[in-house]
Amino acid sequence: MTFERAGAVMKRYDVIVVGAGPAGLTASIEAAKNGLKVVVFDENAKPGGQLFKQIHKFFGSKEHKAKMRGFKIGDELLKTASEVGVEVVLNATVIGIFPDKEVTVNIEDQLIHYKGDAIIVATGATENMVTFEGWTLPGVIGAGAAQTMMNLHSVKPGNKVLMLGSGNVGLVVSYQLLQAGCEVVAVIDAAPRIGGYGVHASKVTRCGVPFYLSHTIIKAEGDTRVTGVTVGEVDGNWQIIEGTQKYFEADTICLAVGLSPMSQLLKMAGCTMEQDPKKGGLVPVCNQYGETSISGIFVAGDVSGIEEASSAMIEGKISGIAAAYSLGYIDEESLVTKAKVLEASLRSLRQGMFAPENRGKILDKTEEGYDISMNLLKRGYLTEEEVESYPGVKSKKGIHPVIECSQNIPCNPCQDACSKKCILIGEKITSLPVVDKEATCTGCGMCVAACSGQSIFLVDESQEEGYTYITIPYEFLPLPKKGDIGLALNRSGSEVGQAEVVKVKTAKAYDHTHLLTIKVPTELGLKVRFFKQLQEVLV
Amino acid sequence: MSKIRDRSIDIGTYCPQPDDQLIICRCEEITKGEIRQAIYDGMHTLTELRRFLRTGMGPCQGQSCSKIIQGILARELKISHLELEPAMSRAPMRPIEMSVLGNEVKGGE
Numbered sequence: 293m294t295f296e297r298a299g300a301v302m303k304r305y306d307v308i309v310v311g312a313g314p315a316g317l318t319a320s321i322e323a324a325k326n327g328l329k330v331v332v333f334d335e336n337a338k339p340g341g342q343l344f345k346q347i348h349k350f351f352g353s354k355e356h357k358a359k360m361r362g363f364k365i366g367d368e369l370l371k372t373a374s375e376v377g378v379e380v381v382l383n384a385t386v387i388g389i390f391p392d393k394e395v396t397v398n399i400e401d402q403l404i405h406y407k408g409d410a411i412i413v414a415t416g417a418t419e420n421m422v423t424f425e426g427w428t429l430p431g432v433i434g435a436g437a438a439q440t441m442m443n444l445h446s447v448k449p450g451n452k453v454l455m456l457g458s459g460n461v462g463l464v465v466s467y468q469l470l471q472a473g474c475e476v477v478a479v480i481d482a483a484p485r486i487g488g489y490g491v492h493a494s495k496v497t498r499c500g501v502p503f504y505l506s507h508t509i510i511k512a513e514g515d516t517r518v519t520g521v522t523v524g525e526v527d528g529n530w531q532i533i534e535g536t537q538k539y540f541e542a543d544t545i546c547l548a549v550g551l552s553p554m555s556q557l558l559k560m561a562g563c564t565m566e567q568d569p570k571k572g573g574l575v576p577v578c579n580q581y582g583e584t585s586i587s588g589i590f591v592a593g594d595v596s597g598i599e600e601a602s603s604a605m606i607e608g609k610i611s612g613i614a615a616a617y618s619l620g621y622i623d624e625e626s627l628v629t630k631a632k633v634l635e636a637s638l639r640s641l642r643q644g645m646f647a648p649e650n651r652g653k654i655l656d657k658t659e660e661g662y663d664i665s666m667n668l669l670k671r672g673y674l675t676e677e678e679v680e681s682y683p684g685v686k687s688k689k690g691i692h693p694v695i696e697c698s699q700n701i702p703c704n705p706c707q708d709a710c711s712k713k714c715i716l717i718g719e720k721i722t723s724l725p726v727v728d729k730e731a732t733c734t735g736c737g738m739c740v741a742a743c744s745g746q747s748i749f750l751v752d753e754s755q756e757e758g759y760t761y762i763t764i765p766y767e768f769l770p771l772p773k774k775g776d777i778g779l780a781l782n783r784s785g786s787e788v789g790q791a792e793v794v795k796v797k798t799a800k801a802y803d804h805t806h807l808l809t810i811k812v813p814t815e816l817g818l819k820v821r822f823f824k825q826l827q828e829v830l831v
Numbered sequence: 832m833s834k835i836r837d838r839s840i841d842i843g844t845y846c847p848q849p850d851d852q853l854i855i856c857r858c859e860e861i862t863k864g865e866i867r868q869a870i871y872d873g874m875h876t877l878t879e880l881r882r883f884l885r886t887g888m889g890p891c892q893g894q895s896c897s898k899i900i901q902g903i904l905a906r907e908l909k910i911s912h913l914e915l916e917p918a919m920s921r922a923p924m925r926p927i928e929m930s931v932l933g934n935e936v937k938g939g940e
């Protein structure tokens with residue numbers, strides 16, 4: 293079927309999807325699987341949206357592709373998309389959506405009109421900015437930009453970086469900056485508590501990065517580019533407290549202060565919009581299937597509310613199925629049954645301490661009644677006393693896992709990783725992992741490598757008199773070698789002694805997380821959580 | 832979001848602030864002072880500010896500054912930023928050369 297307009301023929305698709313990120317790709321796969329003719333336009337040269345920058349392992353559970361690295365999820369989605377016949381057009385910017393679902397796309401030097409029976413908008417989000425004196429100097433960049441430079445283009449954004457923002461994006465990018473060989477001089481946040489997952493914060497802290505909460509940037513120093521940053525502590529009214537100014541030498545300032553839905557296309561199309569601070573800004577009003585006020589125009593992913601790739605993928609599936617239903621490819625019963633399963637999966641991700649409904653609340657107990665560490669929220673690490681209070685930490689003879697995961701986050705790959713049933717989370721994926729003292733740990737290391745938060749360590753006091761062997765997840769290059777002597781760092785990143793590498797284990801199943809076993813004097817066994825190579829120190 | 836704004840409300844007169852020289856819209860190089868001044872000159876919506884000053888009309892199309900400007904406007908009008916209607920969205924979504932805009936084709940030919 294073709295459409296006649298002004299004597300010309302417009303190419304027609306059942307569904308036009310805007311954006312080839314996790315939401316757009318899953319939406320198009322679902323739609324194509326149900327028999328629809330689908331095209332996806334993305335303005336980037338590479339498909340995958342944010343996923344292709346994400347080199348870390350994801351949270352969630354198996355159905356949400358947990359413990360897989362973001363870019364691999366992207367690869368998988370692309371492969372499936374091509375198998376089911378989705379047409380992916382890159383370097384194609386959608387610049388307008390008009391009545392009757394006409395879409396204009398800029399491809400090379402042409403402006404091409406297409407016609408869809410349904411449109412799914414999955415354009416994602418843009419990074420927020422903050423202003424301070426000097427914010428327009430070269431060297432002030434978004435955290436997402438830093439991630440793109442490092443992980444897509446292999447360019448180091450700078451040598452000494454200050455990160456503003458302690459949400460998951462700030463924490464994840466700080467860690468990736470360390471992996472790229474940058475020094476992160478500090479992570480600061482105007483909020484009084486760390487915004488992201490405790491496990492993400494801990495892995496940055498133990499590398500020696502300090503956190504300054506209730507702090508903000510006063511000024512980026514430098515004439516032609518950033519040479520330093522002055523920060524200061526803020527009071528309850530966000531005013532700088534006199535005398536708290538601190539100066540950091542830095543050549544880069546990364547801003548990770550939130551994202552805003554990129555919803556302009558929907559506003560342009562005439563969809564009813566609303567301002568929702570919980571969703572990150574201006575979003576279209578939509579029903580449970582992601583259908584906007586204009587029938588046949590759907591949304592999925594960050595554009596409909598800032599969340600995660602895992603939820604974006606489920607929303608994408610739902611909108612793909614809903615589009616199939618709206619065009620008569622599936623019946624209502626089939627829509628309702630499929631959507632029910634997906635909605636349950638979405639709900640399981642939206643639970644726990646970081647659930648949308650808990651945003652802004654101060655919780656002091658976990659769902660199980662354990663105290664939530666305030667030290668973790670303010671300084672980025674658990675104290676030794678605190679660590680011992682959680683159900684994942686039990687002392688035992690012989691090799692055993694020590695799980696320093698203390699918040700209710702939607703994550704359970706550790707449970708799936710252990711075939712010996714040493715680790716239990718249960719039905720509810722936000723529950724804290726519990727170590728079963730009776731189960732026998734073989735020291736296989738699968739749990740250490742699978743833990744997306746790098747919060748599982750293996751401790752063994754039975755190997756050598758006077759020493760404790762600690763196995764830590766390690767994702768830095770160059771890899772230390774057996775026999776290397778280095779610095780033993782504790783949870784706060786302070787040096788507490790020396791450690792010797794006794795084993796370096798690399799396996800395909802570990803997916804690029806190396807297992808470093810170090811030995812330290814027994815009295816340090818409960819303290820040491822990171823190994824710093826000496827040559828690194830000398831540079 | 833309210834679509835109607837009562838312009839009879841007196842917001843007082845513009846008084847300079849120490850950080851008025853701060854550039855807010857980088858693409859069009861418009862300062863905080865210029866934006867604040869324009870508000871006291873009667874630009875009470877984001878669309879008006881945009882038409883008057885060109886804030887958010889440069890290459891990034893307001894992706895960095897629109898939220899910041901929304902905050903400045905809300906503060907000067909002493910209202911919540913949630914009450915402000917975002918500026919108009921119109922095609923083209925991204926800056927585009929006139930030659931491309933003129934080179935329209937129907938897909939599939």
Ligand SMILES: Cc1cc2nc3c(=O)[nH]c(=O)nc-3n(C[C@H](O)[C@H](O)[C@H](O)COP(=O)(O)OP(=O)(O)OC[C@H]3O[C@@H](n4cnc5c(N)ncnc54)[C@H](O)[C@@H]3O)c2cc1C
Nearest residue numbers: 311313314315334335341342386415416593594600601602
């Ligand atoms: C540092 C960082 C770490 C993260 N870590 C995790 C994590 O561990 N787990 C997790 O689940 N989530 C994580 N996320 C969140 C996750 O990346 C996003 O929620 C997810 O990518 C949103 O998917 P999306 O498809 O909605 O948007 P995107 O991935 O942003 O994709 C949108 C796509 O639309 C395209 N597009 C936009 N406008 C147009 C247009 N006009 N024309 C054509 N194409 C257009 C863009 O080019 C882009 O490819 C992280 C995010 C960041 C920044």
Ligand code: SF4
Nearest residue numbers: 710733734736737739
């Ligand atoms: S090391 Fe292996 S056996 Fe031991 S807890 Fe971890 S996964 Fe289970």
Ligand code: SF4
Nearest residue numbers: 697703706743744745
């Ligand atoms: S310990 Fe388990 S639940 Fe906690 S971050 Fe690691 S894998 Fe996730």
